[in-house]
Amino acid sequence: MSPFLESILLLPSAVLALTLSHALAEGVHVRDTDSTTVAAPISISASQQWDGIDGSWSSFTLRIGTPPQDIRTLVSWNGYQTWGVLPDGCLAADDYNACAQSRGGLYNQTASNTFEEKGIFDFSILQDLGYYGNGQYGFDVVELGDNGPSLENTTVAGFALQYFWMGVLGLNPKPTNFSSASDGAPSYITQLKEREYIPSISFGYTAGAQYREDDTDDAFASLTLGGYDATKVVENDLTWTFAPDNYRDTVVAIQSIFTPSQIDSNPVPTELLPETIFAYLDATVPHIWLPIESCYVFEYEFGLTYDNDTELYLVNNTLHQQLLNRNASITFQLAVSEEDEENLLIELPYAAFDLTAKAPFQGVTDDTYYFPLRRAVNESQITLGRTFFQEAYITVDYESQKFNVSQRDWSQTSDTHLVALPPYSAKSTYPGVGDPEQSSGSDGLSAGVIAGIVVGVVAVIAVLAGLLLWYLLRRRRAAKRAAAENEKLVGGTDAGSTDNANAEPTAAATTVQQDNVIPKAELPGSAPVVEQEMDSTALLSAGAVSSQYSDSNGNRTPRTPNALSGSTFGFGRWNSVSQNSPSTNSPVEHGSGTHSSTGSTSHGTGTFMSAISPLAASEADSKERHIYEMAGDMPTVKEKDGKLLSEKEALAHREKVYNGVGTVPESPTAGTHAGPSREPPQRVNPEDVVTSDTVIDEPAKEERDFGRHRAFSFEDSRPDAKSSEELYE
Structure with missing residues (x-):
């Protein structure tokens, strides 16, 4: 084996070694990361204010820009950017300062020395719920609270x-892509993890409940980044995995929604949900979106009336007082799957649904009580919004793609007990979210190492297969070249002329070749022709005719034509033209002026043959070769008087030259195949032509029959003697 081939075969080993080393190095790197100390979670203090025009919600303070501008925002894990209200949002208000205060403060980008503008882009969240709009995007400094980290x-x-009345603090780790060519700007929570302010990309959140201010000092919202607050959680064993939809990942199954019965004799709770549904958890919106069938049950049970103008369930003073007196709770039964027997109950008092809508929310002009239930027209709109999280606590771990929902615990009086959610690669556990069995820090090879080994093995197999195929093809081509050289040597040095050196080798004797020759197929649509009697004025000598067209009994039989070699006709042109031309008294009817130079092995002397002679001739080397005519190839042959042949005449001429036959006899001779005879061409009688614009008299119109209009088809001349009317009846 050549040194070059040996070096090529060593390539797969090198590739495999490189892949294994890279994979193992990656595994070592993960173990080193796991051994480091993780950061502590961060608790974000609420603003101690209740904001909003769609209810009273506990907000969080952010400081944006340089110098810092304080704004109050609400929490969203559907969003992945930080949003602030521009001064333009209050220009149309009657009281600019009151509007700014109602919207949590304004963010003036032009007043910030650190703002870097990127442009105006559309919002990509909540479009399923009908929220559309855009914003002025860019980069700036953001600080959490008064003493939080600044990025x-x-x-x-x-x-x-007006869709989003307050600013938004986005907690989703998705990056923001301003163009397809960029990798995307990292989100705020991702930057906190990268700069080691928090141990993991995770959070714990509850919305707070204003109606509990009289019962507890801790009624405001709670937000923990990198973990959760154990004092706010009634722990359970349910853990949900993210849904496949990247825009609706925190999805739960709602098996039931029920309320206590008002009938004393029937204590069975009233079911408010006809069937199990899947709902998206999202605190960006305040409402609870349920199927319209469930909304009808709510309307009947609580006496609600749907307002078509505002698309809200408005509550008047009378109904409001009745619902307060009833004080009915509503319980949501959640599960991981539709038929899961293990479930979780989240109970909300009626006070959680007793909200006030303020202008200009949904077009209301005055402060109005409303029930935060919305009609979902399809499955993509079914959502449990901020109202639900007044009594629920959610913990989301984006690194493990898991989350937990639990009842908010109002019984504990301690301030906080923060529990860190470590990086997913770390070997640790935490309630309701972690899955230590899938941690990459466990014993054995990690998933990345295994994937690297598999990729390396596949690459090695592919390289080996390619080399083997290349080697086999190379040997095959070499064998073909050797066989061709051997055949040329066996055939002799005179196997072909110098002008036809690339032709295939043939047998040495012409007589042996004639026994194995394959007749050339007739051209499509052509009629077979047979040889006519040779005229005494033929250009070839009698000796040549006898040797090529007579058998032992002296019977003349046509022979399959030989392949032309050397100075012959081929591919629509003449390769060699003789200086001698036939006499004008020659019986040849189609004329010539071009000749093939051939020789006869029987006589040993060169003779000339007309290009349209009915006889075939041997090649100069006495070797016959097949003719492989290209489809549709029609040579241009001139007559003796310089006129071009017609297509039909040229076709007959080619039959004579290539097949060695003449015109069609009256009856086919033995050994020939007679094709179907053609009908003589028919012409249209001018008297049968009807001109549409010719004015004729009425008698002529009566004589015209329907068949006259089809005179061009010649149906009446067919052998079956059917008339036009019979054919088209």
Whole structure:
């Protein structure tokens, strides 16, 4: 084996070694990371204010820009940017300062020395619920609270929409892509993890409940980044895995929604949900979106009336007082799957649904009580919004793709008990979210190492297969070349002329070749022709005719034509033209002026043959070769008087030259195949032509029959003697 081939075969081993080393190095790197100390979670203090025009919600303070501008925002894990209300959002208000205070403060991007503008882009969240709009995007400094971490180059957006009345603190780790060519700007929570402010990309949240202010001092919202607050959680064993939809990942199954019965004799709770549904958990919106069938049950049970103008369930003073007196609770039964027997109950008092809508929310003009239930027209709109999280606590771990929901615990009086959620690669556990069995820090090879080994093995197999195929093809081509050289040597040095050196080798004797020759197929649509009697004025000598067209009994039989070699006709042109031309008294009817130079092995002397002679001739080397005519190839042959042949005449001429036959006899001779005879061409009689614009008299119209209009088809001349009317009846 050549040194080059040996070096090529060593390539797969090198590739495999490189892949294994890279995979094992990755595994070592993970173990080193696991051994480091993780950061502590961060608890974000609420603003101690209740904001909003769609209810009273506990907000969080952010400081944006340089110098810092304080704004109050609400929490969203559907969003992945920080949003602030621009001054344009209050320009149309009657009281600019009151509007700014109602919207949690304004973010003036032009007043920030660190704002870097990127442009105006559309919002990509909540479009399923009918929320559309855009904002002025860019990068700026964002600080959490008064003493929280401050991050530069954070993606921010300023807006002036009324759909989102307050600013938004996005907790989703998805990056923001301003163009397809960029990798995306990291989200705020991702930057906190990268700069080691928090141990993991995770959070714990509850919305707070204003109606509990009289019962507890801790009624405000709670937000923990990198973990959760154990004092706010009634722990359970249910853990949900993210849904496949990237825009609706925190999805739970709602098996039942029920309320206590008002009938004393029937204590069975009233079911408010006809069938199990799947709902998206999202605190960006305040409402609870349920199927319209469930909304009808709510209307009947609580006496609600749907307002078509505002698309809200408005509650008047009378109904409001009745519902307060009833004080009916509503319980949501959640599960991981539709038929899961293990479930979780989240109970909400009626006070959680007793909200007030303020202008200009949904077009209301005055402060109005409303029930935060919305009609979902399809499955993508079914959502449990901020109202639900007044009594629920959610913990989301984006690194493990898991989350937990639990009842909010109002009984504990301690301030906080923060529990860190370590990185997913770490070997640790935490209630309701972690899955230590899938941790990459466990014994054995990690998933990345195994994937690297598999990729390396596949690459080695592919390289080996390619080399083997290349080697086999190379040997095959070499064998073909050797066989061709051997055949040339066996055939002799005179196997072909110098002008036809690339032709296939043939047998040495012409007589042996004639026994194995394959007749050339007739051209499509051509009629077979046979040889006519040779005229005494033929150009070839009698000796040549006798040797090529006579058998032992002296019977003349046509022979399959030989392949032309050397100076012969081929591919629509003449390769060699003789200086001698036939006499004008020659019986040849189609003329010539071009000749093939051939020789006869029987006589040993060169003779000339007309290009349209009915006889075939041997090649100069006495070797016959097949003719492989290209489809549709029609040579241009001139007559003796310089006129071009017609297509039909040229076709007959080619039959004579290539097949060695003449015109069609009256009856086919033995050994020939007679094809179907053609009908003589028919012409249209001018008297049968009817001109549409010719004015004729009425008698002529009566004589015209329907068949006259089809005179061009010649149906009446067919052998079956059917008339036009019979054919088209």
